Amino acid sequence: MQINRTGYFLIALFGLLGLAMCIGPALFGANLETSLIVASTGGIFVLVAAGLAWYARHAKGKAAHQDWIFQKGIKGSATILEVGNSHTTVNEMPLVKLKLELDIPGVGRREVSRRELMPVFIANRMDAGLVLPAYANPQDPAEFILVW
Amino acid sequence: MADLDATFSAFAAARGLEPVPALGLGALTPLLVESKHCQVEPAARGRLGGEVDGVVGHLAYTRNKTFRFNVALVEVPASTGFVPRLFCIRNGRRTRDDEFYGFEARHSRLWTESTVLNKRYTVSISPYQDPNWMRQLFSPALVDYLATEPPADFSFELAYGALLGSVEDDDPGADGLLALCEATAHVAERIARECGE
Numbered sequence: 001m002q003i004n005r006t007g008y009f010l011i012a013l014f015g016l017l018g019l020a021m022c023i024g025p026a027l028f029g030a031n032l033e034t035s036l037i038v039a040s041t042g043g044i045f046v047l048v049a050a051g052l053a054w055y056a057r058h059a060k061g062k063a064a065h066q067d068w069i070f071q072k073g074i075k076g077s078a079t080i081l082e083v084g085n086s087h088t089t090v091n092e093m094p095l096v097k098l099k100l101e102l103d104i105p106g107v108g109r110r111e112v113s114r115r116e117l118m119p120v121f122i123a124n125r126m127d128a129g130l131v132l133p134a135y136a137n138p139q140d141p142a143e144f145i146l147v148w
Numbered sequence: 149m150a151d152l153d154a155t156f157s158a159f160a161a162a163r164g165l166e167p168v169p170a171l172g173l174g175a176l177t178p179l180l181v182e183s184k185h186c187q188v189e190p191a192a193r194g195r196l197g198g199e200v201d202g203v204v205g206h207l208a209y210t211r212n213k214t215f216r217f218n219v220a221l222v223e224v225p226a227s228t229g230f231v232p233r234l235f236c237i238r239n240g241r242r243t244r245d246d247e248f249y250g251f252e253a254r255h256s257r258l259w260t261e262s263t264v265l266n267k268r269y270t271v272s273i274s275p276y277q278d279p280n281w282m283r284q285l286f287s288p289a290l291v292d293y294l295a296t297e298p299p300a301d302f303s304f305e306l307a308y309g310a311l312l313g314s315v316e317d318d319d320p321g322a323d324g325l326l327a328l329c330e331a332t333a334h335v336a337e338r339i340a341r342e343c344g345e
Contacts, residue, residue, distance in 0.1 A: 007250025052250065063254060063275075070276045091249040119253050120181045122233075124174070125308045135276070147276045148232065 001117065002063060003056040011052045018045030066145045073135035076104035078112075078146055080130045086115065094123045100146070102134060107141040114146060122148055152206055152319050156190040159204075159322045163329075165194035171205060173221055176310040178235070180219075182243045183209035188219060196220055197333030204329055207314075212245040217314045218325060220332040225309040226343035230281055233274035234306040234339075236294065239267070241303055241316070264295040269303070285342045293338075298331035299324060311336050 021042025025035035084097035098114045118126070137143040160167040170189035173180055180186045188205025196202045202222035209215055233255070255272045265271070273282060301316040313332030317324055
């Protein structure tokens with residue numbers, strides 16, 4: 001997952017609006033009760049913005065790590081053995097459960113399970129027998145990225 | 149709608165295509181997924197251009213407001229191994245007006261030297277692709293073609309071997325459909341040739 005322009009807009013919106021709600025009433029001389037009510041709502045907004053920002057940063061760090069595995073990793077393949085529906089969707093994207101046979105040169109074959117959040121048009125293409133490229137972390141071959 | 153039916157019938161007759169009242173294309177590309185039912189109506193199938201066969205049709209769906217596209221779908225099966233996903237979308241195109249999400253599946257924006265291409269399109273690919281192969285695909289000839297030849301609102305999406313070219317006109321007329329089919333066929337042939345090399 002990666003943040004997009006809408007994501008940056010949401011972080012800015014919640015963050016700035018939340019801050020304004022925290023500070024504004026006191027600045028404009030509202031009474032204590034009103035200030036507290038508005039500020040507590042503003043605080044929730046700021047927390048939402050902070051949560052989104054944390055997730056975006058986490059996703060960026062994960063992407064950088066995956067890029068490193070792609071560049072330095074051991075290229076192998078992953079054959080889909082089974083595709084399961086988790087009945088969970090995030091942002092209209094289904095969470096797909098995959099059972100894979102991972103074949104990494106020098107490491108060997110093994111069965112692994114993986115859950116991937118995929119757009120619908122990609123999830124529809126996941127089928128038993130499909131072979132996807134995979135890259136294993138050279139320092140920890142149990143860790144791998146699946147290219148889809 | 150009657151005008152559109154007439155346009156497609158005339159176009160199919162002129163190009164020797166088989167007219168089809170409606171056709172379900174399946175959730176093959178992001179634009180088709182937006183439409184939920186993935187159905188084009190009216191449609192025609194046959195030789196779209198060059199040596200490329202496919203389907204051309206009218207795609208309409210409502211996501212708060214009604215979006216209308218004319219699309220041409222062809223297959224480039226060999227592309228899956230080289231570039232599973234490649235989207236070349238006209239800058240400023242909108243395909244929904246109801247829900248917007250702040251996070252999306254990871255993709256890489258493709259950097260090209262062509263300012264004309266960058267001004268006209270946003271090109272993105274699935275992550276972990278071979279940059280050398282992408283540079284060969286986006287040869288100066290293809291970049292020049294995309295920047296100057298296709299209809300002004302042309303975009304294309306390549307996803308797992310399915311290539312969908314599209315324009316945004318409500319009723320592009322026979323000339324507009326011809327331009328759409330030829331542009332889609334040209335892109336399909338270029339991608340297939342690069343995969344063959």
